Amino acid sequence: MRALSGLLRGPVPAVRTAGARWKGMLTVAVDGTCPDVPDSPLHRTHLGKGSNQYAASGYPQICLTTLVACGTRGVIDAASGPRSSGETVYGKRLMRSLHHGMIVLLDRGFATNTFLAAVADAAFLARLSAIRKPPVLARYDDGSFLSRLGAVEVRIIECEITITTTTGRHTGLYRLATNLLDARRYPASDLVRLYHERWEVESAYLEIKKTMLGRRVLRSMTWAGIAQEV
Numbered sequence: 642m643r644a645l646s647g648l649l650r651g652p653v654p655a656v657r658t659a660g661a662r663w664k665g666m667l668t669v670a671v672d673g674t675c676p677d678v679p680d681s682p683l684h685r686t687h688l689g690k691g692s693n694q695y696a697a698s699g700y701p702q703i704c705l706t707t708l709v710a711c712g713t714r715g716v717i718d719a720a721s722g723p724r725s726s727g728e729t730v731y732g733k734r735l736m737r738s739l740h741h742g743m744i745v746l747l748d749r750g751f752a753t754n755t756f757l758a759a760v761a762d763a764a765f766l767a768r769l770s771a772i773r774k775p776p777v778l779a780r781y782d783d784g785s786f787l788s789r790l791g792a793v794e795v796r797i798i799e800c801e802i803t804i805t806t807t808t809g810r811h812t813g814l815y816r817l818a819t820n821l822l823d824a825r826r827y828p829a830s831d832l833v834r835l836y837h838e839r840w841e842v843e844s845a846y847l848e849i850k851k852t853m854l855g856r857r858v859l860r861s862m863t864w865a866g867i868a869q870e871v
Contacts, residue, residue, distance in 0.1 A: 642869045652710035652717055661712025663744055663835050664827070666764060669717065670746040670842040671735060673706040673728030676850070677858040678867055687864060688723050700858055705871060706731035707845070708738055711746065711838040714845040721871050729756050739763050744821075746839035752818065754791030761793050761820055766836055769797075769816045781824040788818075796822055798829045802836075 652667055662668060677700035678684050688701040705721040706728045718738035720731035729751055736759055739745060745760055747767035757767060769775070775788035775797050785798045795818040803812040817836060821827040850856060859870045 646719075650716055650718060653713050653715040658712040660838055660841070661710065663838075666742055666744040668711040668746070668835070668838055669708055669739070669743050670711055670839045671706065671708050671732050671751060671760075672748060672839075672842040672846075673704055673731065673750075674846045674850070675702040675724060676705055676854075676871075677702055679858060679860065679862055681862050683862065683864070684867075689725065703859075703867065703871070704728055704731060706735065707842070708735040708745075709842040709845045711841040714841055714848065716845065719871065721868070729753065732756065733759055736760065744835075746836060746842075748839065752790075754793070757790055757793050757795075757818070757820075764819070764821050766817055766819045766821075766832055768836070769818055771814075771816070773816070775816075775818070781829075783824045783829040785824055785829045787822070790818060793820060794822060795820055796824065796829075798832055800829070800833045802833070 660668060678688065680700050684701040688703065690699065690701050702724055703721050704724040704726065705719065707719040708717040709715065710717055718735045720734035722731060732751055733756070739760060741762060744764040744766060747765060749768045749770045752767040752769050757765060775790060777786045777788060779787040781787070781796065785796045788795055788797045798817040800815050800817065801812060802815050803810055817832065819832060859867055861867050861870055
């Protein structure tokens with residue numbers, strides 16, 4: 642099954658697929674999700690369970706991290722394992738499929754100095770957490786500024802983004818970081834619009850969980866079987 646997945650996985654972008662490429666680069670995103678597995682003694686021992694102040698609850702879960710093509714929601718690569726390792730650990734395994742000619746969109750959970758350094762061979766656009774205060778080294782005409790995150794030189798873009806859903810509108814202040822330092826070729830306003838494409842990885846997970854799985858728990862009672870289902 643792993644060999645078959647390796648044969649079939651990929652971005653599968655049609656030539657005219659909207660959102661597949663941005664300024665010549667394949668638009669991709671990395672994110673994680675946590676599928677449920679059967680509540681068996683084996684899985685509880687290997688994975689543990691969620692808990693609150695009263696008791697353990699819910700199904701054991703695995704951490705699944707994928708690299709997804711935003712234009713088609715095609716899964717380019719995936720890595721999974723116990724949640725205790727965290728999505729960034731599995732995300733680093735996906736670096737084998739990330740290369741020059743891609744721009745990867747990252748949520749704030751992946752915007753650590755070490756992870757950004759690992760993906761720096763490709764272009765990246767990452768949301769930073771609100772508590773991070775990167776230094777201002779120089780100002781650009783588009784309102785962005787030059788900064789540094791660890792060993793990586795970045796441009797920081799501060800913007801206000803409004804998200805509209807059936808439940809209403811939510812406006813928040815976002816701070817985005819990119820290693821695309823040419824403000825004329827890659828204006829801040831274009832990068833802000835591009836970041837909206839990161840949501841396609843969430844839509845890909847919805848398709849996997851709701852359409853393919855029908856919201857079912859993965860069924861195998863063995864760890865090898867779970868890996869095969871993934």
